Amino acid sequence: xxxxxxxxxxxxxxxxxxxxxxxxxxxxxxxxxxxHLFSLASxxxxxxxxxxxxxxxxxYAGAVMxxxxxxxxxxxxxGESAWEPIPGQRLLAPLLGIAxxxxxxxxxxxxxxxxxxxxxxxxxxxxxxxxxxxxxxxEKFLVPFEAASILLLLAAVGAxxxxxxxxxxxxxx
Amino acid sequence: xxxxxxxxxxxxxxxxxxxxxxxxxxxxxxxxxxELMLNAGNLALVAFSRMVGNGQGQVFAVIVMVVAAxxxxxxxxxxxxxxxxxxxxxxxxxxxxxx
Numbered sequence: 185x186x187x188x189x190x191x192x193x194x195x196x197x198x199x200x201x202x203x204x205x206x207x208x209x210x211x212x213x214x215x216x217x218x219x220h221l222f223s224l225a226s227x228x229x230x231x232x233x234x235x236x237x238x239x240x241x242x243x244y245a246g247a248v249m250x251x252x253x254x255x256x257x258x259x260x261x262x263g264e265s266a267w268e269p270i271p272g273q274r275l276l277a278p279l280l281g282i283a284x285x286x287x288x289x290x291x292x293x294x295x296x297x298x299x300x301x302x303x304x305x306x307x308x309x310x311x312x313x314x315x316x317x318x319x320x321x322x323e324k325f326l327v328p329f330e331a332a333s334i335l336l337l338l339a340a341v342g343a344x345x346x347x348x349x350x351x352x353x354x355x356x357x
Numbered sequence: 358x359x360x361x362x363x364x365x366x367x368x369x370x371x372x373x374x375x376x377x378x379x380x381x382x383x384x385x386x387x388x389x390x391x392e393l394m395l396n397a398g399n400l401a402l403v404a405f406s407r408m409v410g411n412g413q414g415q416v417f418a419v420i421v422m423v424v425a426a427x428x429x430x431x432x433x434x435x436x437x438x439x440x441x442x443x444x445x446x447x448x449x450x451x452x453x454x455x456x
Contacts, residue, residue: 190358194366201370201393205377210385217389224396231363231407233415236399236422243422248392248429255433256385259440274380281376288368293361297408300361305410312406312415320416328416332423339427343434347441 190230196223214252221245233312363404371397382447384439388432395425 200220207213221244228237270276293300310316321329374393381387399418406414439446 186358190362194362197366197370198373201373201377204386204389204393205373205380210383210389213386213389217392220393221396224400227363227366227400228403230358231403233403233406233412233418236403236415236418239419239422243426244392244396248426251429251433252385252389255436259385259436259446277376277379280379281372284375285369285372288371289365292364292368299408300364301359302408303359304408307407307410311410312412316412317415317419320412321419324413325416325420328420332420335427336423339430343430346431346434347437 186230189226193223193226193230196220197227210256211253214249214256217252218245218249221249231312232307235312235314235317238314360404360408364401367397367401367404369397370394370400382449384432384436384446384448384451387448388429388436391428391432392425395421395428 197220200216200218200223203216204213204220207216221240225237225240225245228234228240371394374390374397377390377393378387381390399421402414402418402421406412406418436446439451444451
């Protein structure tokens with residue numbers, strides 16, 4: 185059962201990822217990324233991390249993707265030119281990607297982490313649920329938590345400043 | 358499923374995202390590929406957190422999610438600003454900062 189769920193989710197995640205880079209229209213790329221994110225959320229559930237899975241669905245598939253859809257609708261999905269600044273870039277890139285994958289796999293699988301071939305230790309029932317993560321965030325990791333909130337505020341202000349229509353405002357004055 | 362499977366899948370997704378950044382020209386799709394790479398990193402973090410049996414890796418994954426959201430917001434703001442100034446939305450044409 186667990187294996188079936190893993191392979192279905194893994195296929196969904198990989199298919200979504202390939203869809204993102206293969207679709208010509210950016211709108212379809214965004215939709216493929218939503219498939220990818222939902223598959224990833226079910227993988228997180230398999231790893232008994234319910235809070236991360238919920239945050240993945242609510243924050244990513246819910247909020248961030250809506251932002252993407254709006255910006256794609258505003259900017260419009262223009263087709264990409266076939267011109268290549270580096271000759272053979274589209275042939276070379278998949279080869280480099282495969283090389284990166286092989287390298288990463290060798291690096292991980294030949295490491296001396298003995299627990300890699302196990303399912304991990306048995307964890308208590310509340311492992312990874314919102315209560316456990318919340319306790320960690322507000323007790324042990326309070327400073328990173330506050331730093332993340334300041335970062336979010338700065339990013340929101342920065343995005344408004346970047347995207348505001350300053351030129352029109354100056355003309356109106 | 359053992360941790361190896363999850364980590365290899367994460368490596369595969371990361372390589373896919375990196376490949377997308379090399380292939381695509383539109384800054385919007387490049388942002389999406391960055392998301393793919395960050396999510397692959399998240400998957401590895403959560404898998405290792407399960408392997409060790411310690412929830413602290415999941416906190417790390419949540420913080421990565423926050424940083425990814427910030428990056429998306431600023432990136433999309435830049436894309437809207439580029440679009441407003443009627444510049445081409447193509448990373449090969451937007452190379453003035455290269456000097």
